[in-house]
Amino acid sequence: MPIIEITSLAAAGLEPYSALTDAQLRNNAHIFIAESPKVIERALDAGFRPLSLLCERKHIAGDAAAIIARCGDIPVYTGERSLLASLTGYTLTRGVLCAMQRSTQPTVCDVCRGARRVVVIDGVVDTTNVGAIFRSAAALGIDAVLLTPQSCDPLNRRAVRVSMCSVFLVPWTWLPAPVSSLKELGFRTAAMALTDKSVSIDNDQLVNEEKLAIIMGNEGDGLAADVISAADYVVRIPMAYGVDSLNVAAAAAVAFWQLRAR
Numbered sequence: 001m002p003i004i005e006i007t008s009l010a011a012a013g014l015e016p017y018s019a020l021t022d023a024q025l026r027n028n029a030h031i032f033i034a035e036s037p038k039v040i041e042r043a044l045d046a047g048f049r050p051l052s053l054l055c056e057r058k059h060i061a062g063d064a065a066a067i068i069a070r071c072g073d074i075p076v077y078t079g080e081r082s083l084l085a086s087l088t089g090y091t092l093t094r095g096v097l098c099a100m101q102r103s104t105q106p107t108v109c110d111v112c113r114g115a116r117r118v119v120v121i122d123g124v125v126d127t128t129n130v131g132a133i134f135r136s137a138a139a140l141g142i143d144a145v146l147l148t149p150q151s152c153d154p155l156n157r158r159a160v161r162v163s164m165c166s167v168f169l170v171p172w173t174w175l176p177a178p179v180s181s182l183k184e185l186g187f188r189t190a191a192m193a194l195t196d197k198s199v200s201i202d203n204d205q206l207v208n209e210e211k212l213a214i215i216m217g218n219e220g221d222g223l224a225a226d227v228i229s230a231a232d233y234v235v236r237i238p239m240a241y242g243v244d245s246l247n248v249a250a251a252a253a254v255a256f257w258q259l260r261a262r
Contacts (some may be wrong), residue, residue, distance in 0.1 A: 004058065006079045013075055016099040017054050022118035022156055025171050032155035034098045049073055049101040056081050056095035063098040071098070087160060108146060111171040112185050115143035116211050116261040120189075121180050123150040123218035124248055130154055131162025133216065133247035135235065138166035140256035145172035146213075148179075179215055180230040187213040189229035191222050192255055194244065198236035201258045206233050214259060216252050 004083065006014065016031050024253055025031055028084065031051065034040045037195040044050065050071040055064045057078045070077055112118060119142050124130055130152040137145055145154070152159060175181075182189060188209045200204060206212075217223035228234055234256070246254070 002073075002075050004075055004077050005224055006077050006083070011077070013052060013252055014054070014077060016052070017077075017097060022153065024257045026153040026155070029192045030162075031099050032102055032153075033157045034100050035157045035161060037063050037098075038102075039160055039165055040096065040098045041070075042168050043071045043098070043160075044070060044219070046168035048103060048168075051099040052077065052098075052099055054078075054084060054097040056084060059095035061097075061100075067096060068097070082187055106171065106173050108173060108175055108177070108182075109185065111144040111146070111173050112182070112187075117142050117256075117259065118146060118182070118187065118213045119252065120145045120175060120182070120213055120215040121151045122179065122215055122223060123221075124216060125150070125152050126219055127152050127156045127158040128162050129219060129247070129249045130156075131159040131167070134159070134163040134166040134170060134172075136249070136253040136256050137172050138163075140253065141260045142170065142214075142256055146175040147172055148171065148175055149259075150218075151240045153168060163259050178230070179213070179227055182213045183232075185211075187211045188232040189213045189215060189230070190233040190255075190259065191215045191217075191223050191228045192237075192251055193217065193234050195226050195228060195234050195238050198234045201235050201237050201255060203233075203235075206235065207259060208262060212259060212261075214252075214255050216248050216255075219248055 034043045052075045054077045060078060119137055121133060134154060154172060160167050179189060190212055190214060237251060
């Protein structure tokens with residue numbers, strides 16, 4: 001593999017690490033950035049194709065050695081830690097980043113085929129929350145994740161890390177149609193929201209639904225009124241001490257466990 005010493009932030013080939021915003025990485029470049037050897041290994045295991053590596057010089061024969069050997073004949077850009085931090089805007093975790101090609105996104109029908117429990121992430125924009133929801137989904141038996149276009153990209157480098165690479169394990173895709181369209185695939189929909197019509201999360205009929213889509217809303221505004229009104233169930237988590245809500249990632253974990261397929 002070619003080892004390329006960089007001394008300038010304007011060197012050709014560094015654009016995925018410096019010039020492209022998160023939005024451009026998601027929408028235009030068809031690339032995502034995997035950070036740290038463990039994350040890169042998991043992405044390779046999941047079939048993603050590496051395009052280039054950015055690595056601190058000291059890690060070429062250390063933490064990154066196995067990754068470099070596995071990635072084959074791709075460029076490996078290297079330099080001093082301070083230069084790479086000024087390039088990327090953050091200190092590299094364990095000294096290595098990998099630009100990877102996104103795979104073709106599956107359809108909603110593809111990821112929902114055979115699924116009994118799915119989660120809809122509707123307008124959740126915080127990378128930490130999206131990563132945590134994926135981690136809980138993998139651990140607690142959610143079969144697929146669907147995200148509305150306003151939600152954070154699951155392949156954002158921080159979302160991937162927080163998910164502990166669960167974004168590479170749980171089938172997921174974008175949901176361009178209204179959430180109510182899932183009813184055409186046989187799902188009943190459960191909007192997690194506080195309204196006068198909310199039923200408790202331990203409601204017997206809800207718990208025993210054969211196919212259920214659990215809808216989680218935006219951190220600040222929650223779910224839109226039209227999403228709530230179109231849902232088959234509006235669901236609340238009973239709480240003590242006058243607390244009215246949980247962080248969306250915490251609420252998702254509770255919902256996944258309570259509403260798991262029996």
